[in-house]
Amino acid sequence: MEHTTIFVVGLGLIGGSIALNLQNNKHSTVIGFDGNAKTLDYAMQNQIIDQQVTSFEEGVSLADIVFLATPTSITRSYIQQLEQMKLKKELIVTDVCSVKKPVMETAESLTNQKVVFVGGHPMAGSHKNGIEAAKAHLFENAYYLFIPGTHACEEHVSKLEKLLSSTRSYFVTVDVEAHDQMTGVISHFPHLIASALVHQARSWHDTHPFLHELAAGGFRDITRIASSHPKMWNDIFFQNRETMISLLSDWIHEMDHLKSLVETLEHDELHTYLEQAKQYRDGLPVKQKGAIPSFYDLYVDIHDQPGALSEVTHIVAQETISIVNIQILEIREGISGALRLSFQTAKDQKHAQMLLQSNGYEVTIE
Numbered sequence: 001m002e003h004t005t006i007f008v009v010g011l012g013l014i015g016g017s018i019a020l021n022l023q024n025n026k027h028s029t030v031i032g033f034d035g036n037a038k039t040l041d042y043a044m045q046n047q048i049i050d051q052q053v054t055s056f057e058e059g060v061s062l063a064d065i066v067f068l069a070t071p072t073s074i075t076r077s078y079i080q081q082l083e084q085m086k087l088k089k090e091l092i093v094t095d096v097c098s099v100k101k102p103v104m105e106t107a108e109s110l111t112n113q114k115v116v117f118v119g120g121h122p123m124a125g126s127h128k129n130g131i132e133a134a135k136a137h138l139f140e141n142a143y144y145l146f147i148p149g150t151h152a153c154e155e156h157v158s159k160l161e162k163l164l165s166s167t168r169s170y171f172v173t174v175d176v177e178a179h180d181q182m183t184g185v186i187s188h189f190p191h192l193i194a195s196a197l198v199h200q201a202r203s204w205h206d207t208h209p210f211l212h213e214l215a216a217g218g219f220r221d222i223t224r225i226a227s228s229h230p231k232m233w234n235d236i237f238f239q240n241r242e243t244m245i246s247l248l249s250d251w252i253h254e255m256d257h258l259k260s261l262v263e264t265l266e267h268d269e270l271h272t273y274l275e276q277a278k279q280y281r282d283g284l285p286v287k288q289k290g291a292i293p294s295f296y297d298l299y300v301d302i303h304d305q306p307g308a309l310s311e312v313t314h315i316v317a318q319e320t321i322s323i324v325n326i327q328i329l330e331i332r333e334g335i336s337g338a339l340r341l342s343f344q345t346a347k348d349q350k351h352a353q354m355l356l357q358s359n360g361y362e363v364t365i366e
């Protein structure tokens, strides 16, 4: 097998997680570069990369394949820099940006014939960013979308797929418009609505300070993503501006419709509306392929006893299984309740279930 040198630019959450996956391949060398010297040191010290370089040019001169894992404006400026570079052989360049049109437009404007651009988008993330949050299993079970540029062919895409096979993602090729519309609908727009719901609750805070305590359960579920990285999401909304504007218009129209149903007491119509939403939502893939991987949840029955939470987490932590989220459900004085533990992988979920059951806990999945 031919040896491949891969250059990862931007070693944050996504670039670091990609580098960790590429490290598993003995037929490749992973070199890295980051604008932040501390990040680069961390990547070397923790064997996330094999080798570091001091500039983009240096890395490109050594590489067969380049992964650009930086914010969009920086990714575009690196693509532009490729125009002037003297390349000895074909260079496959891919990126990870959440919105594809601006990146693909920049890539299409290149006249350097040695560059083959394949847009990429791993559909998985975390509310944390930076190299310390990088994980090899971040992309497991998630879709990894490819948007080939005009000079790219199937062979280039399959080379990337092979290289990224340890991510255990599902690779799908889509075109740029479909990409930005679909991710707009299922990823970008919901973040905007989640933030709007939080603002709505906040605006009631002065009138009803107790609302803060009541904001549990459903409200927390639907607004979880409002806690994501504001700078990154702000960039995404503006880059996918056309889709966002169109979805906002549809949304305003939809809200007007709902308002009129409620005003005119259309019980049956509203019931049908809720029923149809439930049917579509219940039919969405949960534990297998999903646009964005769901967490793998376990429900542990506990009694309202002091120490139950720490005992459960201790049992799981002893086996170094990491819990990504914990929620206490329905605990009121003297009444049994449940803990919802969320894990990143199905393997961790099963392992924790077995451990807790063997310690006498009643554990359910779903």
Ligand SMILES: NC(=O)C1=CN([C@@H]2O[C@H](COP(=O)(O)OP(=O)(O)OC[C@H]3O[C@@H](n4cnc5c(N)ncnc54)[C@H](O)[C@@H]3O)[C@@H](O)[C@H]2O)C=CC1
Binding pocket: 009, 010, 011, 012, 013, 014, 015, 033, 034, 035, 036, 039, 069, 070, 071, 072, 074, 096, 097, 098, 099, 121, 122, 123, 124, 125, 126, 129, 130, 131, 232
């Ligand atoms: N965080 C998420 O959930 C997802 C993010 N993405 C996309 O991935 C890209 C990166 O996002 P994250 O990894 O989350 O961000 P991050 O903030 O964790 O990492 C970005 C890295 O780029 C580095 N960087 C910034 N300017 C640089 C420069 N001029 N040269 C070299 N390195 C530079 C930063 O130091 C940082 O280490 C963004 O385009 C984002 O849209 C895609 C899928 C999911």
Ligand SMILES: O=C(O)C(=O)Cc1ccc(O)cc1
Binding pocket: 097, 098, 099, 122, 123, 124, 125, 126, 186, 187, 188, 225, 228, 292
């Ligand atoms: O959209 C979400 O809800 C996420 O939390 C994960 C995510 C964030 C950004 C992307 O470009 C793709 C996936």
